[in-house]
Amino acid sequence: MPELDLPQRQATDTLMLTGFWYRALPADRVHRNQLHKATLLEIPLVIGRDRQSRPFALRDGCPHRGMPLNSGKFDGENLECPYHGWQFDVHNGQCQLIPSLTSDQTMKVDRIYAGSYPCEEQDHFIWVYIPDPPPPGAGFTKPAEAGEPAPTIEKFSPNYKLAYLQAEMPVSIDHGIIGLMDPAHGPFVHQAWWWRTRHSIHEKQKNFEPIPNGFRMSAHTPSSNSAPYRLLRLYAEADSISTTIDFVLPNIRTETIRAGKYWFSSLTTVTPITRSRCRIDVVAAWNLFRWVPLMPELLKFVFGKFVEQDRRTMEMQAEGLKHNPHLMLIDDADRPAKWYFQLKAAHLDAKRTGQPMKHPMPGPVTLKWRS
Numbered sequence: 001m002p003e004l005d006l007p008q009r010q011a012t013d014t015l016m017l018t019g020f021w022y023r024a025l026p027a028d029r030v031h032r033n034q035l036h037k038a039t040l041l042e043i044p045l046v047i048g049r050d051r052q053s054r055p056f057a058l059r060d061g062c063p064h065r066g067m068p069l070n071s072g073k074f075d076g077e078n079l080e081c082p083y084h085g086w087q088f089d090v091h092n093g094q095c096q097l098i099p100s101l102t103s104d105q106t107m108k109v110d111r112i113y114a115g116s117y118p119c120e121e122q123d124h125f126i127w128v129y130i131p132d133p134p135p136p137g138a139g140f141t142k143p144a145e146a147g148e149p150a151p152t153i154e155k156f157s158p159n160y161k162l163a164y165l166q167a168e169m170p171v172s173i174d175h176g177i178i179g180l181m182d183p184a185h186g187p188f189v190h191q192a193w194w195w196r197t198r199h200s201i202h203e204k205q206k207n208f209e210p211i212p213n214g215f216r217m218s219a220h221t222p223s224s225n226s227a228p229y230r231l232l233r234l235y236a237e238a239d240s241i242s243t244t245i246d247f248v249l250p251n252i253r254t255e256t257i258r259a260g261k262y263w264f265s266s267l268t269t270v271t272p273i274t275r276s277r278c279r280i281d282v283v284a285a286w287n288l289f290r291w292v293p294l295m296p297e298l299l300k301f302v303f304g305k306f307v308e309q310d311r312r313t314m315e316m317q318a319e320g321l322k323h324n325p326h327l328m329l330i331d332d333a334d335r336p337a338k339w340y341f342q343l344k345a346a347h348l349d350a351k352r353t354g355q356p357m358k359h360p361m362p363g364p365v366t367l368k369w370r371s
């Protein structure tokens with residue numbers, strides 16, 4: 001029997017990838033001169049905006065004695081630790097003042113840093129770059145640089161609407177991601193009288209191709225279980241509608257639907273909060289129905305339903321996972337999940353060896369399943 005016909009044991013791998021941008025908080029929740037707590041990859045962060053509204057992210061622990069900085073005093077520029085009053089520049093983390101020093105004590109205050117992270121605002125979210133762990137000697141570490149800007153949603157016209165949704169789930173990022181790319185749960189999890197029932201299940205065939213750091217479901221006419229599709233039919237002929245879905249490491253799924261001059265574009269991320277907790281953030285942009293009242297609300301309702309169904313499913317799954325069961329990945333429905341694990345392994349390999357990443361997909365692949 002060819003190897004691919006056998007179910008494959010799923011690696012229990014909850015490794016979280018550093019060296020990438022992650023969504024930390026919705027931008028509209030972070031106000032000027034306020035401090036917010038967030039956790040990314042088990043790193044406690046304090047996030048805020050300076051006087052000019054520029055966002056920043058610091059490790060939420062003072063390099064002196066570990067005091068959380070989120071309860072400190074913030075003047076719009078420097079953050080003062082509530083324990084001994086050391087002050088840090090919020091953008092680079094550099095220490096500005098140690099109040100206990102006397103005038104003849106010449107300690108070099110500016111050599112001390114509270115960990116600071118590159119931080120950007122993009123499409124309704126504050127993104128934070130989590131670098132590879134610094135060499136030992138924390139407290140004197142200058143902020144890392146992100147090699148590239150935070151990811152953005154692709155937009156195809158200057159005017160559009162934007163909305164986001166989020167849900168937190170008690171499972172590792174891996175389960176969050178393979179749940180997101182799993183085509184077979186649709187008819188069982190996403191049932192609704194106005195949408196589909198489990199009897200609508202039918203055979204599907206999709207083409208996939210490798211792309212840098214990920215894979216693409218090649219442009220195709222969307223199947224009727226893609227959310228905005230039915231609405232799009234009001235605007236364009238079915239055969240002029242095309243959709244492309246990409247997954248790229250560490251956690252990004254983008255979906256683009258185009259129908260003539262109309263488009264819908266989304267960027268979904270599954271963010272590791274801790275090893276056993278993740279959060280799904282869906283941000284969508286579109287230029288359809290901009291004049292239809294309540295359309296954003298309707299889209300939010302439809303997507304919100306789907307996300308809530310996924311969240312509830314994963315909450316139940318987490319119960320089962322507590323007992324450390326053996327799991328499996330089957331072909332073809334779980335092949336994208338296999339690629340995800342292989343991509344992750346290849347990425348780590350490339351990092352370790354310094355060699356270019358060896359993509360796990362040899363070329364285009366056609367997958368078949370029923371959903």
Ligand code: FES
Pocket residue numbers: 062063064065066067081082083084085086
């Ligand atoms: S713990 Fe922050 S100043 Fe001492």
Ligand SMILES: [Fe+2]
Pocket residue numbers: 179180185189190306310
């Ligand atoms: Fe789902």
